[in-house]
Amino acid sequence: MTTLWIAVFVPALVQFALFLRWLHRRVRDDEIQRAFVRDLACSHLPHLYNALRHIADEMGIHLSDPPPLRFIDSSQIGDVRDANPRDRGW
Numbered sequence: 833m834t835t836l837w838i839a840v841f842v843p844a845l846v847q848f849a850l851f852l853r854w855l856h857r858r859v860r861d862d863e864i865q866r867a868f869v870r871d872l873a874c875s876h877l878p879h880l881y882n883a884l885r886h887i888a889d890e891m892g893i894h895l896s897d898p899p900p901l902r903f904i905d906s907s908q909i910g911d912v913r914d915a916n917p918r919d920r921g922w
Contacts, residue, residue, distance in 0.1 A: 881898040885898070
């Protein structure tokens, strides 16, 4: 009877541990991707728009104003007024 319990619980425990490892990696990858997109939108896009405007000015092309950058956190449910003003990005 003891070998039967070992044969059932050891593979189940290993499977559960592998599931937890996969779940942690999945959540961590989503956090890294969210941070990357936020950094790209808040830090790099204004510089890219500036550089493109400078190149267009040198070539004599008139560009309209760049769109305002607003970071929308879809993971937060609620009103915009509930967010931290520093996180709004506008």
